[in-house]
Amino acid sequence: xxxxxxxxxxxxxxxxxxxxxxxDAQFFRGEVTLIIRQDRLRSVCGFLRDAPGxxxxxxxxxxxxxxxxxxxxxxxxxxxxxxxxxxxxxLKVRLAGDAPRVDSVVSVWPGANAxxxxxxxxxxxxxxxxxxxxRILLPEDWEGHPLRKDYPxxxxx
Amino acid sequence: xxxxxxxxxxxxxxxxLSMGPQHPSTHGVLRLxxxxxxxxxxxxxxxxxxxxxxxxxxFEKLTYAQDITLTDRxxxxxxxxxxxxxxxxxxxxxxxxxxxRAQWIRVLLTELxxxxxxxxYLGSQAIDxxxxxxxxYCFREREDILxxxxxxxxxxxxxxxxxxxxxxxxxxxxxxxxxxxxxxxFPAHIEEYEALLTKNPIWLRRTVGVGQLGADDAIALGxxxxxxxASGVKWDLRKSQPYSSYEKFQFxxxxxxxxxxxxRYLVRVAEMREALKIVRQAMEGLPEGSIRAxxxxxxxxxxxxxxxxxxxxxxxxxxxxxxxxxxxxEVYQAIxxxxxxxxxxxxSDGSPRPxxxxxxxxxxxxxxxxxxxxxxxxxxxxxxxxxxLDPILGEVDR
Numbered sequence: 302x303x304x305x306x307x308x309x310x311x312x313x314x315x316x317x318x319x320x321x322x323x324x325d326a327q328f329f330r331g332e333v334t335l336i337i338r339q340d341r342l343r344s345v346c347g348f349l350r351d352a353p354g355x356x357x358x359x360x361x362x363x364x365x366x367x368x369x370x371x372x373x374x375x376x377x378x379x380x381x382x383x384x385x386x387x388x389x390x391x392l393k394v395r396l397a398g399d400a401p402r403v404d405s406v407v408s409v410w411p412g413a414n415a416x417x418x419x420x421x422x423x424x425x426x427x428x429x430x431x432x433x434x435x436r437i438l439l440p441e442d443w444e445g446h447p448l449r450k451d452y453p454x455x456x457x458x
Numbered sequence: 459x460x461x462x463x464x465x466x467x468x469x470x471x472x473x474x475l476s477m478g479p480q481h482p483s484t485h486g487v488l489r490l491x492x493x494x495x496x497x498x499x500x501x502x503x504x505x506x507x508x509x510x511x512x513x514x515x516x517f518e519k520l521t522y523a524q525d526i527t528l529t530d531r532x533x534x535x536x537x538x539x540x541x542x543x544x545x546x547x548x549x550x551x552x553x554x555x556x557x558x559r560a561q562w563i564r565v566l567l568t569e570l571x572x573x574x575x576x577x578x579y580l581g582s583q584a585i586d587x588x589x590x591x592x593x594x595y596c597f598r599e600r601e602d603i604l605x606x607x608x609x610x611x612x613x614x615x616x617x618x619x620x621x622x623x624x625x626x627x628x629x630x631x632x633x634x635x636x637x638x639x640x641x642x643x644f645p646a647h648i649e650e651y652e653a654l655l656t657k658n659p660i661w662l663r664r665t666v667g668v669g670q671l672g673a674d675d676a677i678a679l680g681x682x683x684x685x686x687x688a689s690g691v692k693w694d695l696r697k698s699q700p701y702s703s704y705e706k707f708q709f710x711x712x713x714x715x716x717x718x719x720x721x722r723y724l725v726r727v728a729e730m731r732e733a734l735k736i737v738r739q740a741m742e743g744l745p746e747g748s749i750r751a752x753x754x755x756x757x758x759x760x761x762x763x764x765x766x767x768x769x770x771x772x773x774x775x776x777x778x779x780x781x782x783x784x785x786x787x788e789v790y791q792a793i794x795x796x797x798x799x800x801x802x803x804x805x806s807d808g809s810p811r812p813x814x815x816x817x818x819x820x821x822x823x824x825x826x827x828x829x830x831x832x833x834x835x836x837x838x839x840x841x842x843x844x845x846x847l848d849p850i851l852g853e854v855d856r
Contacts, residue, residue, distance in 0.1 A: 329787045330550055358677050361792065362801050362818035378803065380790050380818070384677065384691070387698050391790065412680025415826050423514075438507035438855055447515055454519050 309333050311355055311390050318348050324395075334391040342394050343404045349381060349390070350409055357381035357390060360406070363416035365424045369450040374398030375426060379406070402427035405434075423448040472500065475837075479508045483586045483841040486851030488825075490840070497836050502829040509855035517815035521781030522548050522622060525812065530616040532817065533853040535578050538564075538571040538607070539795040541620040546701055547791035547802035548622045552784040554753045558745045560624040561703040566637070566740035567610070567619070568702075569733040573644070574603040575796035575848075576726045576733075580651060583723065583845040587664045592654055599647050602640050609633045622782075623757035624750035634741060641737055648730055655723070665720035669831040669843035672717060679830070680823040683798025685847055688725045689717035695794040706743075707736050719846040756782045781810030797821050797848060817856060821849040 306312060306328050312335065315323060322341035327334040337345050349357045362380040373395040381390045394403055405428035406413045417428045418437040425446035428434055436443065445452055478489035487508035493501040513532060517525050529540035542564055549556060556564075581596030604614040610629045611619035619626050655661045671681070676689040686693060694711045696704040712728030714721035750757050758777055759770035776782075786808045792801035798820030807813040824847050832843050 330553065330789050332789060334788070360680055361799060362790070362803060362816070364803060364816040364818075366805055366814045378816075380801065380803065384693055389790070391788075410680065411678045412823060412826055415822060416680075419822075436507075438510040440507070447512055452515075454515055 306333065310386075311335075311349065311357075311388065314352055314355060315345065315348065318352070319345065332389065332391060334393060336393045336395065339394050339396065339403055342392075343406060343409065345392070346379070346406050346409045349392075354386070355383060355388075356385045357383045357388075358410075359384055360410035360412050360416075361389070363406075363413055363420065365420045365426055365448075367424060367448065367450045369398070372398055375401045375424065377403055377420065377426065396426065400427070401425070402429055404429050405431040407431055422446070425449065477840070479505075483582075484844060485582060485849060488844065488849065488851055488854075490828075492832075492837065492840070494837060497838070499832050499835055499837055499840060502832050502840075504825060504828055506825070506851070506854050509851050511856070513856045514814075514816060517812055519811065521810045522784070522812065523777070523781060525815065526621065527616070527618050529817075530618055531852065532819065532856055533795065533797065533800070533821070533850045534615060535575045535850055536571050536796045537615055537617045538567050538619060539575075539793065539800060541618060542568050542702065543791060543793045543795065543800045543802050545620045545622050546793065547789055547804050548784065549751075550789045550791050551787060551804055551806055552622075552753070552756055552782075554623055554751045554756060556624055556702070556751050557748045558703065559747045560749045560751075562740050562744050563625060563629065563749070564620060564702050565704065565707065566737055566744075567607070569736045569740070570603050570606060570637070570640075572733045572796045573730050573737075574600050576730050577603075579726055579796075579845070579848045580723075583719075583842070583848075584655065586841045586845045587661065589655065589658075589661070592651055595647065595650060595654075599644065606633065606636055606640065609636060621750075621757075623753055624748070628749055634744075637737065637741060641734060641741070644734060645731070648727065652727060656727075662720065664839075664842055665723060665846075666716075666718060668719045668835065668839045669846055670716070670718045671827055671831050675830060676717070676827065679826045681798070681827050682820050682823065683794070683796070684712075684722055684725045684729065685824055685827065686798065687711065687713040688721035690715035695792055695799060699792070701791070701793055707739050709733075709735050719842050722846045756784075783808055783810055792818065795820055797850065797853070798824060817853075819853040819856060821847075821851075821854045822856075825849050825854060 306326050322338050322345050325336040359382040361382045364378050366376045375396040377394045379392040417431055420426050421434055422436040422438050473494045475492045478484040479487035489505040491503050492499050513528050529544045530537035533540050577596040577600045581593040584592035607617055608614045611617040671689050673690045676686050692711050692713045709732045712725045754773045759774055763770040784806045788805040790803045792799050800820055801818030803816040804812050805814040832840050
């Protein structure tokens with residue numbers, strides 16, 4: 302439904318701020334998804350947090366999806382919430398399969414700390430600028446990243 | 459001459475203490491590493507993962523209907539809230555409307571879950587600070603609620619009672635009487651707990667001003683639920699983004715501004731009273747009608763219908779043997795669980811199993827506030843702070 306997207310205030314303001322940062326926008330079941338260029342992520346997040354009338358000050362959730370064997374293989378998914386306008390927004394960044402890395406958003410939302418560690422632990426995605434990027438759920442000496450699609454659920458690894 | 463420890467020149471007087479994972483007041487298997495200077499905590503980090511069971515990987519291997527059984531086992535003190543969050547997310551994905559009767563019963567049971575969960579919080583917060591009898595009283599009333607759950611679902615804790623599109627079964631005859639009996643006697647019990655704690659000088663000295671968290675910090679760290687509301691942020695998803703007909707119920711958001719352990723205690727006690735109000739309204743206005751949505755591709759048919767209708771039999775066979783196929787797409791559905799924002803992110807590729815299902819566990823985010831609120835305080839306050847955040851490690855580690 303492109304009509305719903307055009308009137309979305311977050312998308313409008315973001316287009317004014319940095320038109321090239323948005324690769325794609327989707328609308329499904331009342332939820333807006335913006336796909337952001339990897340190198341613009343941190344500036345876009347900072348803008349969405351501070352822009353008057355948007356104020357996405359609350360990071361609800363941060364996770365990742367593995368699309369193996371398709372490329373770009375990984376998507377890092379951010380769910381933002383604005384307590385002021387009661388709006389939700391989903392951001393996505395697409396990452397290539399070999400040595401996936403993306404800027405950390407801990408400097409924007411300190412609450413991203415544990416979530417990024419979890420994604421690092423279970424998907425093996427590097428977050429640049431994270432203050433303490435270590436495994437969080439699995440033991441330090443664990444081999445592999447279980448939520449990757451090429452990691453089997455049964456049998457030998 | 460008294461025995462003293464000689465101070466070693468050039469060495470700082472710091473002790474590294476490993477607390478947990480086997481420690482009665484860490485509520486499961488939370489481990490803390492504390493750097494102590496005397497009795498004061500200078501730095502703290504938490505270590506989790508002792509209960510990691512790979513639920514999110516398992517979600518991808520089971521069908522949507524089977525996945526509901528996994529949700530119970532994450533936050534084992536609020537199984538019905540987890541059932542609800544997952545079912546609502548799948549219902550949003552396949553875009554079906556649940557009949558009012560099922561919505562009302564869902565609200566009633568999740569509010570009982572909230573009371574039950576807060577009772578465990580209250581009991582363990584009290585026992586951590588040395589008040590044994592409150593713990594026993596709380597578990598006494600919790601048992602009544604668990605019996606109600608057992609009545610409707612056959613299980614005290616791992617209920618799996620909510621299904622995609624409605625409920626598993628029509629509740630048995632006489633269960634509302636049981637709920638009514640509980641609702642009638644429970645206010646007196648809240649008075650009883652409050653009489654023991656709210657103005658108790660020992661309780662006040664252990665909780666007032668302990669573990670303070672400001673509103674801005676709480677929002678930045680992603681804290682939700684009672685700890686967020688105790689920090690002065692009046693935010694409750696039941697009001698701001700209502701689901702399952704919550705907009706039709708009258709209740710207030712319990713909030714305080716102090717942000718300490720005492721405020722979190724008061725918020726939860728007030729929430730129990732509000733939950734009771736909602737239960738009463740749900741009981742009085744309980745609509746008649748079906749408990750399952752009319753969507754034969756996704757919802758199991760009625761048992762009786764299967765004996766006479768070949769279509770119903772086919773649908774039953776298809777749904778049970780291979781599962782239903784939702785459309786391609788992704789949804790995020792959040793609910794206000796007893797611990798805060800419980801979110802389910804489901805990405806579907808059109809197959810009978812979720813391509814990816816991520817759980818935004820409220821305890822996982824709330825725990826990030828723990829080092830912030832214990833650093834600079836005495837080690838005796840650490841147990842009060844852990845209990846006040848009420849983390850469930852099954853949900854933290856998933």
